[in-house]
Amino acid sequence: MTKYNFYAGPAILPKEVMAEASQSxxxxxxxxxxxxxxxxxSKEVAAVLEEAKVxxxxxxxxxxxxxxxxxxxxxxxxxFYMTAMNFLGDDESAGYxxxxxxxxxxxxxxxxxxxxxxxxxxxxxxxNYIPKGFDIDGASKYVHLTSNNTxxxxxxxxxxxxxxxxxxxxxxxxxxxxxxxxxxxMIYAGAQKNLGPAGxxxxxxxxxxxxxxxxxxxxxxxxxxxxxxxxxxxxxxxxPIYVSMLTMRWIKKHGGVAAMQAKNExxxxxxxxxxxxxxxxxxxxxxxxxxxxxxxFLLHDExxxxxxxxxxxxxxxxxxxxxxxxxxxxxxxxxxxxEEGVQTLIDVMKEFENVNA
Amino acid sequence: MTKYNFYAGPAILPKEVMAEASQSxxxxxxxxxxxxxxxxxSKEVAAVLEEAKVxxxxxxxxxxxxxxxxxxxxxxxxxFYMTAMNFLGDDESAGYxxxxxxxxxxxxxxxxxxxxxxxxxxxxxxxNYIPKGFDIDGASKYVHLTSNNTxxxxxxxxxxxxxxxxxxxxxxxxxxxxxxxxxxxMIYAGAQKNLGPAGxxxxxxxxxxxxxxxxxxxxxxxxxxxxxxxxxxxxxxxxPIYVSMLTMRWIKKHGGVAAMQAKNExxxxxxxxxxxxxxxxxxxxxxxxxxxxxxxFLLHDExxxxxxxxxxxxxxxxxxxxxxxxxxxxxxxxxxxxEEGVQTLIDVMKEFENVNA
Numbered sequence: 053m054t055k056y057n058f059y060a061g062p063a064i065l066p067k068e069v070m071a072e073a074s075q076s077x078x079x080x081x082x083x084x085x086x087x088x089x090x091x092x093x094s095k096e097v098a099a100v101l102e103e104a105k106v107x108x109x110x111x112x113x114x115x116x117x118x119x120x121x122x123x124x125x126x127x128x129x130x131x132f133y134m135t136a137m138n139f140l141g142d143d144e145s146a147g148y149x150x151x152x153x154x155x156x157x158x159x160x161x162x163x164x165x166x167x168x169x170x171x172x173x174x175x176x177x178x179x180n181y182i183p184k185g186f187d188i189d190g191a192s193k194y195v196h197l198t199s200n201n202t203x204x205x206x207x208x209x210x211x212x213x214x215x216x217x218x219x220x221x222x223x224x225x226x227x228x229x230x231x232x233x234x235x236x237x238m239i240y241a242g243a244q245k246n247l248g249p250a251g252x253x254x255x256x257x258x259x260x261x262x263x264x265x266x267x268x269x270x271x272x273x274x275x276x277x278x279x280x281x282x283x284x285x286x287x288x289x290x291x292p293i294y295v296s297m298l299t300m301r302w303i304k305k306h307g308g309v310a311a312m313q314a315k316n317e318x319x320x321x322x323x324x325x326x327x328x329x330x331x332x333x334x335x336x337x338x339x340x341x342x343x344x345x346x347x348x349f350l351l352h353d354e355x356x357x358x359x360x361x362x363x364x365x366x367x368x369x370x371x372x373x374x375x376x377x378x379x380x381x382x383x384x385x386x387x388x389x390x391e392e393g394v395q396t397l398i399d400v401m402k403e404f405e406n407v408n409a
Numbered sequence: 410m411t412k413y414n415f416y417a418g419p420a421i422l423p424k425e426v427m428a429e430a431s432q433s434x435x436x437x438x439x440x441x442x443x444x445x446x447x448x449x450x451s452k453e454v455a456a457v458l459e460e461a462k463v464x465x466x467x468x469x470x471x472x473x474x475x476x477x478x479x480x481x482x483x484x485x486x487x488x489f490y491m492t493a494m495n496f497l498g499d500d501e502s503a504g505y506x507x508x509x510x511x512x513x514x515x516x517x518x519x520x521x522x523x524x525x526x527x528x529x530x531x532x533x534x535x536x537n538y539i540p541k542g543f544d545i546d547g548a549s550k551y552v553h554l555t556s557n558n559t560x561x562x563x564x565x566x567x568x569x570x571x572x573x574x575x576x577x578x579x580x581x582x583x584x585x586x587x588x589x590x591x592x593x594x595m596i597y598a599g600a601q602k603n604l605g606p607a608g609x610x611x612x613x614x615x616x617x618x619x620x621x622x623x624x625x626x627x628x629x630x631x632x633x634x635x636x637x638x639x640x641x642x643x644x645x646x647x648x649p650i651y652v653s654m655l656t657m658r659w660i661k662k663h664g665g666v667a668a669m670q671a672k673n674e675x676x677x678x679x680x681x682x683x684x685x686x687x688x689x690x691x692x693x694x695x696x697x698x699x700x701x702x703x704x705x706f707l708l709h710d711e712x713x714x715x716x717x718x719x720x721x722x723x724x725x726x727x728x729x730x731x732x733x734x735x736x737x738x739x740x741x742x743x744x745x746x747x748e749e750g751v752q753t754l755i756d757v758m759k760e761f762e763n764v765n766a
Contacts, residue, residue: 062448064446065443071435074443085727086422086431090419125646126629127643129629129643130629133629137627161627164627250646251608270494271514285486289608289646
């Protein structure tokens with residue numbers, strides 16, 4: 053019986069990706085070895101790393117002349133400080149848009165370097181909307197955004213107009229929709245939502261933007277170390293990169309980012325329509341800022357909560373419990389979530405209304 | 410046909426570990442989900458993280474009252490600077506023993522903090538021995554050692570007498586032999602040799618030693634962040650930790666570290682005996698410092714090199730080519746290498762002598 057995995061992350065991956073990864077954990081590509089025990093310098097694994105890098109360029113429509121693609125370790129949490137450490141000189145300033153827990157952490161780490169300040173936030177209403185129309189100081193080195201807020205279910209529908217480049221945490225919506233790459237000095241994303249399993253972090257750096265400041269930093273924390281050695285200065289996390297490569301291959305096979313976007317818009321439309329229609333539930337995020345990836349909703353009658361979670365579990369919809377910061381429910385619907393998973397959840401909501409309304 | 414994997418790292422893992430990991434990549438422990446798509450906060454994955462931690466204590470004979478066990482990202486290369494950043498105050502000193510490429514890098518990164526100095530080295534003879542009888546300044550905060558030198562095939566047979574605690578990089582020999590833990594303030598190890606696949610780094614910290622200096626560091630780079638959150642401050646690399654946990658379970662099932670040591674001594678004895686007996690080959694490391702893990706050897710007649718590599722490949726012994734810094738051949742024989750793999754390599758050497766002597 054298929055389980056529909058609505059966890060926020062680590063999160064659902066395509067079934068065929070997991071099947072191939074499973075096979076390669078025993079024997080990879082006719083080598084007689086498991087990919088888990090193969091050298092990152094072997095020609096077979098080097099080809100995996102290369103395909104992963106090239107696939108990122110293909111999916112984003114970027115060229116290797118303009119952008120560097122890195123596979124790093126330490127999660128987005130490490131990018132919070134590495135970005136400021138590398139790019140924000142002691143006398144430079146950067147603006148941070150605080151749209152939730154992860155943005156707040158990014159700002160906190162950056163504030164140890166240069167002059168970082170929060171230029172807009174939605175803290176007043178528990179981050180249930182995306183600030184708009186805020187001023188961007190043209191003298192800023194960069195503005196930091198979190199494109200999608202996993203916890204609060206909000207997402208930038210359009211990125212602001214700005215002459216200052218964005219550094220954007222896209223951990224929870226990379227490859228879910230088309231982007232105008234010209235706005236970004238850098239994008240980073242922990243893999244464990246739309247890209248692959250936990251254990252690798254993707255960084256895409258505009259070469260012109262990403263020249264390091266004069267600050268001396270440990271070798272491993274200098275992006276240029278990894279640029280020069282093509283993400284293999286030291287042993288990279290081979291298997292997480294491999295599974296990410298398979299996931300990107302799956303995205304390309306299924307029509308690329310544009311097709312993912314169409315599918316994601318359809319899934320999100322179906323579920324938000326049900327939330328708005330169903331008399332038992334209501335959404336938590338401002339309608340114009342609703343996330344396609346993480347749908348947060350509450351029951352008018354909180355006493356029904358355990359009953360609804362049980363109904364979801366009985367229908368094999370798992371991971372629907374909301375984050376403690378918002379409560380209620382959260383359905384995460386990354387690229388790999390099939391429409392029938394969303395339809396199954398909607399059917400549970402309808403049936404639950406029939407019984408409880 | 411079984412291939413015998415003599416690669417230095419990422420390296421051989423037990424067949425039964427890879428089989429179980431492969432199964433769990435499709436469906437883990439009756440959850441209906443792949444371990445690749447499961448939340449690190451789920452009770453099933455939390456149990457994996459807990460078993461991994463407890464297994465480290467069991468294998469080292471340490472108690473959770475005295476030692477913290479962490480699973481980190483970024484490889485031993487990240488520990489090179491994190492150790493000094495966390496433990497070496499601006500006015501404190503530390504001694505580094507330079508026994509090869511990795512020690513040299515550890516010293517280079519540490520030299521950006523406090524007063525690090527090289528107190529002994531074997532650079533004069535291309536690191537083919539382990540320095541002994543060197544002085545340790547009792548005022549040092551710690552002395553840094555690399556217990557086994559993967560590239561040069563040397564290994565500390567016994568650790569020096571010292572009142573100063575050691576910080577030791579055991580990436581290539583952790584769990585290969587019994588240790589007197591009282592000598593170590595901290596041990597760290599990239600997983601991808603004796604412990605698991607690439608993508609996770611083990612750190613064992615003596616609680617008394619590991620109090621951080623006053624230096625302000627990014628949250629992710631403070632060991633105490635990870636101690637407080639039990640290695641789950643942010644999303645940990647779930648699958649690499651899971652496979653490491655399986656590998657530790659395998660070690661325990663096969664008699665623990667003492668049994669691994671007996672097996673490793675036997676394998677190394679067999680191969681070094683053949684190198685010393687065979688008229689075509691000679692070892693590169695000083696006999697008293699020979700590594701049980703990485704056996705480096707050369708041909709007297711270098712013209713035979715390609716022929717020997719071909720003979721190895723024909724016998725399914727792969728990864729035998731030496732590192733460019735030493736040349737010749739290197740047979741890495743971690744815990745998971747069965748005795749018959751070593752015997753197969755020895756048979757190739759004997760046959761090669763019969764044909765070419």
